[in-house]
Amino acid sequence: MAGQPLTIETPDDLRIAEFRDIRERDLTGRQNRFIAEGTVVLRMLADAHAAGRGFSAEKILLLRNRLDGVAEILDRFPKDVPVYVADADVLDGIVGFNMHRGVLALGRREQATETILLDALPEQALVLVGCGISNHDNAGSMFRNAAAFRADAILLDETCCDPLYRKALRVSVGSVLSMPYHRGGDALALLSGLAERGFAIWTLSPRGETDIRQISASDRMALVVGTEGEGLPEAVLSRFRSARIPQSEGLDSLNVATATGIALFAISSAMARI
Amino acid sequence: MAGQPLTIETPDDLRIAEFRDIRERDLTGRQNRFIAEGTVVLRMLADAHAAGRGFSAEKILLLRNRLDGVAEILDRFPKDVPVYVADADVLDGIVGFNMHRGVLALGRREQATETILLDALPEQALVLVGCGISNHDNAGSMFRNAAAFRADAILLDETCCDPLYRKALRVSVGSVLSMPYHRGGDALALLSGLAERGFAIWTLSPRGETDIRQISASDRMALVVGTEGEGLPEAVLSRFRSARIPQSEGLDSLNVATATGIALFAISSAMARI
Numbered sequence: 001m002a003g004q005p006l007t008i009e010t011p012d013d014l015r016i017a018e019f020r021d022i023r024e025r026d027l028t029g030r031q032n033r034f035i036a037e038g039t040v041v042l043r044m045l046a047d048a049h050a051a052g053r054g055f056s057a058e059k060i061l062l063l064r065n066r067l068d069g070v071a072e073i074l075d076r077f078p079k080d081v082p083v084y085v086a087d088a089d090v091l092d093g094i095v096g097f098n099m100h101r102g103v104l105a106l107g108r109r110e111q112a113t114e115t116i117l118l119d120a121l122p123e124q125a126l127v128l129v130g131c132g133i134s135n136h137d138n139a140g141s142m143f144r145n146a147a148a149f150r151a152d153a154i155l156l157d158e159t160c161c162d163p164l165y166r167k168a169l170r171v172s173v174g175s176v177l178s179m180p181y182h183r184g185g186d187a188l189a190l191l192s193g194l195a196e197r198g199f200a201i202w203t204l205s206p207r208g209e210t211d212i213r214q215i216s217a218s219d220r221m222a223l224v225v226g227t228e229g230e231g232l233p234e235a236v237l238s239r240f241r242s243a244r245i246p247q248s249e250g251l252d253s254l255n256v257a258t259a260t261g262i263a264l265f266a267i268s269s270a271m272a273r274i
Numbered sequence: 275m276a277g278q279p280l281t282i283e284t285p286d287d288l289r290i291a292e293f294r295d296i297r298e299r300d301l302t303g304r305q306n307r308f309i310a311e312g313t314v315v316l317r318m319l320a321d322a323h324a325a326g327r328g329f330s331a332e333k334i335l336l337l338r339n340r341l342d343g344v345a346e347i348l349d350r351f352p353k354d355v356p357v358y359v360a361d362a363d364v365l366d367g368i369v370g371f372n373m374h375r376g377v378l379a380l381g382r383r384e385q386a387t388e389t390i391l392l393d394a395l396p397e398q399a400l401v402l403v404g405c406g407i408s409n410h411d412n413a414g415s416m417f418r419n420a421a422a423f424r425a426d427a428i429l430l431d432e433t434c435c436d437p438l439y440r441k442a443l444r445v446s447v448g449s450v451l452s453m454p455y456h457r458g459g460d461a462l463a464l465l466s467g468l469a470e471r472g473f474a475i476w477t478l479s480p481r482g483e484t485d486i487r488q489i490s491a492s493d494r495m496a497l498v499v500g501t502e503g504e505g506l507p508e509a510v511l512s513r514f515r516s517a518r519i520p521q522s523e524g525l526d527s528l529n530v531a532t533a534t535g536i537a538l539f540a541i542s543s544a545m546a547r548i
């Protein structure tokens with residue numbers, strides 16, 4: 001299991017410096033480090049750490065009275081992962097009042113190259129591709145929906161936000177730690193990589209040509225979604241087939257997370273994955 | 275059109291007192307008054323006001339430089355609706371920095387009784403029912419999704435939050451102003467009212483008996499959704515048929531807004547409404 005709990009007495013203890021003021025710090029780059037919050041996400045970090053999916057825990061910080069409740073999860077971390085405990089007033093002083101659920105971990109991710117991820121995909125595969133997804137709620141929901149409908153991986157272009165951002169990770173219910181993904185690069189380059197590997201690529205747009213309920217299943221399918229306001233860039237839309245979710249006219253399109261969920265539900269149904 | 279613009283010079287002008295500190299005020303009861311924000315929602319308030327759907331605008335407050343951009347919308351309000359304009363520093367002083375988009379209105383709703391709403395439903399109808407939806411984002415998304423998939427009305431039990439809360443209204447993209455709804459009363463009583471009027475009632479649950487893709491269409495259908503954590507109360511689940519959205523095992527169920535979107539998509543498809 002993880003190390004024996006060490007008590008933190010003051011908020012300025014250097015051993016837990018990375019947890020200080022996480023609300024503000026979270027918005028800046030952190031060199032592949034991220035904050036995991038809550039029991040569910042801690043459990044998924046333990047799984048990801050054990051599974052060698054490129055994630056590791058660097059340290060864990062707990063409210064003292066949460067220790068017993070997560071003992072079984074701590075058992076699954078290597079013993080060189082330090083565990084710190086603090087009383088409520090000290091923890092509030094470290095991370096900010098009401099900014100935690102008493103369970104925090106500092107994680108690290110080593111991202112594999114896009115090629116390694118693509119080459120590892122199974123013969124029958126469903127991939128979700130996000131372009132310009134800058135809202136952390138939407139990014140987190142996309143991971144949650146992709147996991148629910150059995151996607152194999154997510155690709156995010158370089159204009160998407162980091163799904164390891166604290167709020168995205170929380171909204172994903174930890175799926176960012178279980179769903180293979182790559183973030184970076186140009187959208188067209190990502191899609192070319194998929195096309196070369198035999199993926200049928202479908203963009204999602206309110207003005208898509210094919211009703212999402214009618215698209216034909218292929219062994220390998222990729223769904224491409226863009227931001228709500230602007231949608232996908234013309235360079236992407238013009239090069240691939242497009243699908244639409246039928247809906248009432250004259251309305252704003254659905255929220256991108258909901259639209260992604262519906263489209264994945266329809267495609268996963270067509271592929272007989274659910 | 276609405277009244278000639280009147281300039282507000284100081285944040286403590288009593289004529290715009292209702293807009294002060296809307297972040298905090300919004301959380302308390304307001305006797306059917308609500309704050310509408312942004313051009314899209316203002317336009318929907320104008321439509322709702324004109325259509326006699328129980329909504330009216332009491333006053334409008336604009337950032338001076340937004341006046342021209344919304345002139346066409348102001349034209350649609352009766353001329354006894356006062357329009358106030360303020361410069362940026364005054365507006366920030368009224369509503370709080372970054373708490374507005376330069377376009378605000380104070381609206382009022384007169385809620386018709388549940389009976390009036392139910393009796394007005396068409397012969398072929400789709401109704402969404404929410405039980406215990408306390409999250410404002412989820413409430414707003416449910417209205418947006420119901421509008422997208424052509425539902426006729428929404429019923430919210432007494433334990434749901436007020437969809438006129440500023441954030442719910444914004445997330446709904448104004449659909450709270452266009453979708454007929456009633457909030458209040460006990461869930462079982464609401465469902466009895468629907469059953470008496472010939473509605474086939476389907477609860478949505480991760481453990482539902484029927485795959486949502488297989489439910490049979492009826493002329494009148496109601497979909498019942500509950501909160502994410504606890505789900506629907508046993509008293510509701512045991513009395514009506516239940517449907518599930520097929521998905522990967524061992525995961526948290528989908529977010530309630532996404533699940534509602536998918537279920538409405540499936541039901542509206544079955545009813546040939548989309």
